Amino acid sequence: MIRHLARQLFVIFALSLGFASLPALADNAKAQLETPKVMLRISADGKAIVDESGKEVARFNKDVKVNPMMNVSDRLPGCMRCQPECVVYEGERCVKWIRSCTWDFDCK
Incomplete structure (x- = not known):
């Protein structure tokens, strides 16, 4: 009888701990689903790819340089999604x- 009661109390305690952590798990899952979008563009010198804040994300190999056409946006089509x-x-x-x-x- 005491074992049965102790087992039930243990199960209730374990369930209460499990349900208490559900909101944290839901927030974590939601955060993983919402991936930030990073817009990229060609740097002013044409030798690198930079993000929205101007931080260099990638540099072209050796003497490669991209010369943007006049009246065309230097922004790359689409966006990078990171998680x-x-x-x-x-x-x-x-x-x-x-x-x-x-x-x-698509970047939608």
Whole structure:
């Protein structure tokens, strides 16, 4: 009888802990679904690709230089979508993250 009661109390306690963490899990899942969009453009010197704030994202190899045409936007069509991706786990906890990005031509 005492074992049965102890088992029920343990189950109730475990369930209460599980339900208490559901909002945190829902917020985490929502954050992973909403990936930020990064608009890219050609740098002023034509030797790199920069983001909206002017930070260099990529540099062209050696002597490659992009000369934009007059009256044409230097903004690249589409946008880059990035999201965090765990690459090293310790048990069930992530200890090493990288930013994984894909190019989206529609950017919607």
